[in-house]
Amino acid sequence: xxxxxxxxxxxxxxxxxxxxxxxxxxxxxxxxxRFYESFTFDGxxxxxxxxxxxxxxxxxxxxxxxLMKIWEQPDHKKKIKVxxxxxxxxxxxxxxxxxxxxxxxxxxxxxxxxxxxNVNPLEVIAxxxxxxxxxxxxxxxxxxxxxxxxxxxxxxxxFDVGNYKISDKMDDKVGGIEVRFIxxxxxxxxxxxxxxxxxxxxxxxxxxxxxxxxxKSFSKQNSVPIExxxxxxxxxxxxxxxxAQLELPWANEEPLSGEKAAxxxxxxxxxxxxxGVRQEKVLKRFKANYExxxxxxxxxxxxxxxxxxxxxxxVGELDRPSKKAKLDTDTKLExxxxxxxxxxxxxxxxxxxxxQKLAVDSEDDGVKVSLKADSASEDKSKSKLVKESVVQDKxxxxxxxxDGKTTKISNGVLPKAASAHPxxxxxxxxxxxxxxxxxxxxxxSKWFKALPWEERMKTAHEQETLVLLQNLDPAYTSxxxxxxxxxxxxxxxxxxxxxxxxxxxxxxxxxxxxxxxxEAAEMAIRKLDEGCLMLPNGRPLIGSRVNPVLQxxxxxxxxxxxxxxxxxxxxxxxxxxxxxxxxxxxxxTIEYEMAMEWRLLQTRVDIWWKELYKQQVVxxxxxxxxxxxx
Amino acid sequence: MGTPAHKEYAxxxxxxxxxxxxxxxxxQITEAVLxxxxxxxxxxxxxxxxxxxxxxxxxxxxxxxxxxxxxxxxAIIMEMTDYPFMLGGMPRPVRARAAEVEMFSDRPIxxxxxxxxxxxxxxxxxxxxxxxxxxxxxxxxxxxxxxLKHQLEEEKKLAYSQAENLEVNYKxxxxxDNLIIDGTFRRLSSKYNLELQDS
Numbered sequence: 001x002x003x004x005x006x007x008x009x010x011x012x013x014x015x016x017x018x019x020x021x022x023x024x025x026x027x028x029x030x031x032x033x034r035f036y037e038s039f040t041f042d043g044x045x046x047x048x049x050x051x052x053x054x055x056x057x058x059x060x061x062x063x064x065x066x067l068m069k070i071w072e073q074p075d076h077k078k079k080i081k082v083x084x085x086x087x088x089x090x091x092x093x094x095x096x097x098x099x100x101x102x103x104x105x106x107x108x109x110x111x112x113x114x115x116x117x118n119v120n121p122l123e124v125i126a127x128x129x130x131x132x133x134x135x136x137x138x139x140x141x142x143x144x145x146x147x148x149x150x151x152x153x154x155x156x157x158x159f160d161v162g163n164y165k166i167s168d169k170m171d172d173k174v175g176g177i178e179v180r181f182i183x184x185x186x187x188x189x190x191x192x193x194x195x196x197x198x199x200x201x202x203x204x205x206x207x208x209x210x211x212x213x214x215x216k217s218f219s220k221q222n223s224v225p226i227e228x229x230x231x232x233x234x235x236x237x238x239x240x241x242x243x244a245q246l247e248l249p250w251a252n253e254e255p256l257s258g259e260k261a262a263x264x265x266x267x268x269x270x271x272x273x274x275x276g277v278r279q280e281k282v283l284k285r286f287k288a289n290y291e292x293x294x295x296x297x298x299x300x301x302x303x304x305x306x307x308x309x310x311x312x313x314x315v316g317e318l319d320r321p322s323k324k325a326k327l328d329t330d331t332k333l334e335x336x337x338x339x340x341x342x343x344x345x346x347x348x349x350x351x352x353x354x355x356q357k358l359a360v361d362s363e364d365d366g367v368k369v370s371l372k373a374d375s376a377s378e379d380k381s382k383s384k385l386v387k388e389s390v391v392q393d394k395x396x397x398x399x400x401x402x403d404g405k406t407t408k409i410s411n412g413v414l415p416k417a418a419s420a421h422p423x424x425x426x427x428x429x430x431x432x433x434x435x436x437x438x439x440x441x442x443x444x445s446k447w448f449k450a451l452p453w454e455e456r457m458k459t460a461h462e463q464e465t466l467v468l469l470q471n472l473d474p475a476y477t478s479x480x481x482x483x484x485x486x487x488x489x490x491x492x493x494x495x496x497x498x499x500x501x502x503x504x505x506x507x508x509x510x511x512x513x514x515x516x517x518x519e520a521a522e523m524a525i526r527k528l529d530e531g532c533l534m535l536p537n538g539r540p541l542i543g544s545r546v547n548p549v550l551q552x553x554x555x556x557x558x559x560x561x562x563x564x565x566x567x568x569x570x571x572x573x574x575x576x577x578x579x580x581x582x583x584x585x586x587x588x589t590i591e592y593e594m595a596m597e598w599r600l601l602q603t604r605v606d607i608w609w610k611e612l613y614k615q616q617v618v619x620x621x622x623x624x625x626x627x628x629x630x
Numbered sequence: 631m632g633t634p635a636h637k638e639y640a641x642x643x644x645x646x647x648x649x650x651x652x653x654x655x656x657x658q659i660t661e662a663v664l665x666x667x668x669x670x671x672x673x674x675x676x677x678x679x680x681x682x683x684x685x686x687x688x689x690x691x692x693x694x695x696x697x698x699x700x701x702x703x704x705a706i707i708m709e710m711t712d713y714p715f716m717l718g719g720m721p722r723p724v725r726a727r728a729a730e731v732e733m734f735s736d737r738p739i740x741x742x743x744x745x746x747x748x749x750x751x752x753x754x755x756x757x758x759x760x761x762x763x764x765x766x767x768x769x770x771x772x773x774x775x776x777x778l779k780h781q782l783e784e785e786k787k788l789a790y791s792q793a794e795n796l797e798v799n800y801k802x803x804x805x806x807d808n809l810i811i812d813g814t815f816r817r818l819s820s821k822y823n824l825e826l827q828d829s
Contacts, residue, residue: 098704136643138636142742457683468684471767474732477739488747499680500732501692502653502725503781505774508767509732510684532750532760540750540760542767548683557656557690558782558789559722561796582667584713585723590799594721594792595714601788602654602725605781612777616770623766626759 017043020072024048032074039070039078044128046070049181051153054082055126061087062126064106064153068117068177078122083175084109085131086159094164106131106153108182110167110174111160117175131155133184137170140183145475146537147184149507149617453496457548460514465521467513468546471539474500474509481511488533488541491520503609507617512548521545538624559598635741642731642738647700648675649729650707653692656718664693667717671706673698680733685775687782694729703728721792 021038038047046052048070053062065082072078085106088095095101109116132143132151148154157168174182460466472481481495498510515521527533528543535541585592652664661677668674676696682689697703707726709715714723731737750757809815819825 098708136640142740144743454681470771471764475740475743476745477737478735480739480743480745484745484747488749497732497735498684499735500730501680501682502651502727503774503778504732505770508770512683531752532757532764534748534750534756534760536746538760538763540764540767541747542764546684549686550683557658557719557722558786559654559792560656560719561721561789561793562719582663582670582715582717584709584715585720586713590796591716591721592714594796595716595723597788597792598654598722599714601784602723605784608777608781612773616773619766619770620763623759623762626762627756 017041018078021045021047024070027071033071035069035071037070039122041122041125046125046128049177049185051085051129051131052082053126053129054120054124056124064129064131065117066108066131066177066182068175070122079119080122080125081117081119083117083177084115085153085155091159091164091166094159094166096166099166102154104151104154105157106155107157107159107166108155108174109161110158110171111162111165113161115161129153133182135168135170135183137179137183139170139179141185143184144537145473145507454550456494456514457496457512458550461546461548461550464518464545465515466546466548467515467521467525467543469495469511469513470508470542470544471535472497472509472511472541473535473537473539474504474506476509476511478511481513484535484541485513485524489520489524489527491524492516493520502606505613505616507613507620512546513543538627561594633741635739638738639741642734644700645696646729646731646734648698648703649694649696650703651692651694651727651729651733652724653690653727654722654725655691655693657691659691659718661693663718664695668695668697668706671697671709672702685778687775687778689778689782694733722789 017040019040020036021040022036024035024037027033027035038045040046046067048067051064051066054065055062064085064087066085067080068083069081070079085108087106088101091107130150130152132147132154133140133156134143134148134154135156136142143151157166158170158174159166170179170182172179457466469481476484476497478495478497481497482493485491485493485495493516494514496512498504498512500509513524515524525543525545528541533541585595650668652668655664661679665674665677668677674695675698677693678696679691679693697706707728710724710726714721715726717724750760806815
């Protein structure tokens with residue numbers, strides 16, 4: 001094994017810049033050896049457990065090793081002990097036939113024996129090597145895709161130098177190093193593996209909208225209405241939560257999504273105060289807005305917009321009332337009338353009853369009724385409900401039609417509600433509602449079977465609520481994208497990632513997002529276009545309207561040949577018994593030869609794609625490097 | 631770490647390993663056809679076509695086929711790589727590869743990932759860079775689309791030339807057949823005094 005041989009003493013390297021870093025302690029028999037944790041060599045900072053290239057003359061490729069120990073001897077010779085990595089080519093004989101080796105993969109030496117580690121003069125270090133551990137061991141902080149992309153090498157297996165076995169299990173100690181130093185470093189340690197900007201971003205937390213905080217803020221907003229409408233509308237009732245929430249959520253929402261939206265959000269983002277404080281500010285702004293509303297400036301005009309009452313409620317975080325509204329619209333106009341009266345009668349009724357009554361009134365859907373009962377019974381189930389209502393909204397989005405009457409009502413009620421808005425109360429309530437936005441989507445499907453995505457997308461496209469997001473991290477899931485949209489725009493949506501294929505860009509993901517309203521979709525597109533929503537790792541989000549390809553004519557598939565007279569193809573019925581139409585082609589036939597031509601083309605095309613994406617990454621990095629704050 | 635999220639993700643990763651990504655599928659291939667075809671190798675758990683909503687061009691179908699075990703999935707990929715596999719027609723072979731996480735639409739969130747977003751101030755010096763990045767991304771999408779178009783053209787070309795070849799070959803064989811059938815072949819061989827082994 002070539003790696004065993006110790007790299008030769010480097011010659012005169014005195015003129016290189018060198019500085020010791022943090023001391024670790026003394027060692028040796030007479031305490032004359034100084035151990036260090038870090039040093040600077042030739043302008044590069046090294047610390048213990050970094051991976052480095054070690055250069056040996058005459059070898060085409062440098063060795064790769066991990067720094068196990070760094071020390072200075074009494075004679076001022078600087079030494080390092082290095083745990084070796086093996087390149088696959090070095091241990092080729094021990095790699096099994098059916099073992100797939102990633103083209104950047106290397107193997108860590110383990111066990112005991114020659115070739116595990118060596119002591120070398122420090123000067124043989126040729127540079128830092130970014131080795132990322134991809135071990136699925138739960139102790140290993142999993143690398144992100146970006147990190148993988150940036151890695152010079154990856155490893156997840158060890159090669160035992162004693163018994164020549166490759167293993168993907170990590171013991172507690174490998175080569176005498178504790179395993180936690182073998183795995184990727186945690187972010188806090190600010191290691192070289194992790195892009196700096198991540199750390200920077202963490203520091204700038206105030207500026208960045210962090211998921212949890214924002215979700216808190218949402219719950220706060222959401223709970224605002226509870227008190228104040230009570231106060232105004234239903235003085236005798238103490239539990240009229242369901243109703244109370246009806247108007248405010250969207251009223252709440254307006255300052256953000258309305259015309260003022262863009263500056264509003266920007267300022268919010270700029271505020272570097274911790275979220276709680278920020279939240280208060282936001283609330284104050286809301287309050288201000290409400291006061292304006294009282295004078296009839298902003299909201300009434302929006303109320304005139306027919307779709308608003310329903311959709312905006314939906315947007316307002318889909319609390320129970322929104323569902324009620326939906327129920328009503330689902331049923332008939334008379335029902336709406338009933339809804340009106342029930343709304344007015346809130347004072348006499350307990351909220352739970354109302355929602356139940358409403359649900360029964362509608363008699364629309366068994367599931368819904370049960371849902372209602374659920375909602376009335378327990379407060380905790382609220383979070384679940386929110387989720388469910390999301391589904392419901394989607395399910396009924398088609399049916400929801402603007403309705404003049406509801407508009408009027410909310411129009412009438414709103415100013416009252418707004419005027420009595422006590423901002424302090426919400427802060428109290430929020431603690432209880434904290435959990436609401438955690439959205440384990442799995443719960444949804446238990447209750448409702450959502451319409452097929454394709455259909456929803458079609459409807460959304462017709463209603464112009466469909467937006468295509470680009471430049472996402474391909475690793476994001478649909479749920480994460482929904483969260484991003486929520487935090488970025490205070491809008492609810494349904495998202496679905498565009499599934500990758502072999503020709504998809506490995507560094508850029510796309511997703512379809514269905515917003516609740518056309519206005520919301522337009523707002524999002526405009527804001528993404530004019531402003532800039534930065535995702536981690538220097539990805540500005542792009543949003544655009546799309547025309548999804550839903551019904552495609554099935555034109556002929558190229559590459560399947562038929563001879564007119566003979567009809568090589570099986571009759572249609574046989575297609576179902578696919579065995580007769582699927583087979584592995586045998587060499588020595590025309591078919592095989594032609595298949596090989598296809599293979600050739602397929603491989604060539606693969607290379608094109610790979611090259612294209614490689615080139616694109618290079619271009620991206622070039623521009624990204626100009627970013628100061630990533 | 632035994633949290634449910636970790637467990638769910640681990641299960642999902644297992645599923646990815648069990649899954650074969652198949653492409654170059656004719657649009658006539660249905661779920662049932664694909665399932666039966668791959669059941670020759672072993673038990674198929676699930677077949678899912680990857681829908682194509684973004685690409686206006688006609689592209690061959692691709693699908694994710696979940697097999698019973700990861701080993702089986704691997705074996706299928708090997709088999710289909712070693713031998714061109716015909717499904718629903720020939721000679722364009724179906725291609726199989728290991729599935730990747732991003733190919734699944736219903737994947738769980740990777741535990742421990744934090745996403746941080748921020749709105750950029752237009753005065754921020756990075757704003758212009760971000761603008762450029764956006765532009766670049768759009769350009770890249772367009773490039774990909776162009777390459778796809780090129781790929782489709784190449785495929786068409788190959789199919790066309792193969793069709794021509796096949797026809798020529800077919801005509802040749804047909805001619806030989808006819809010669810054998812109408813006896814010309816035998817007459818010629820006796821005239822030139824040549825042994826005929828086949829007829």
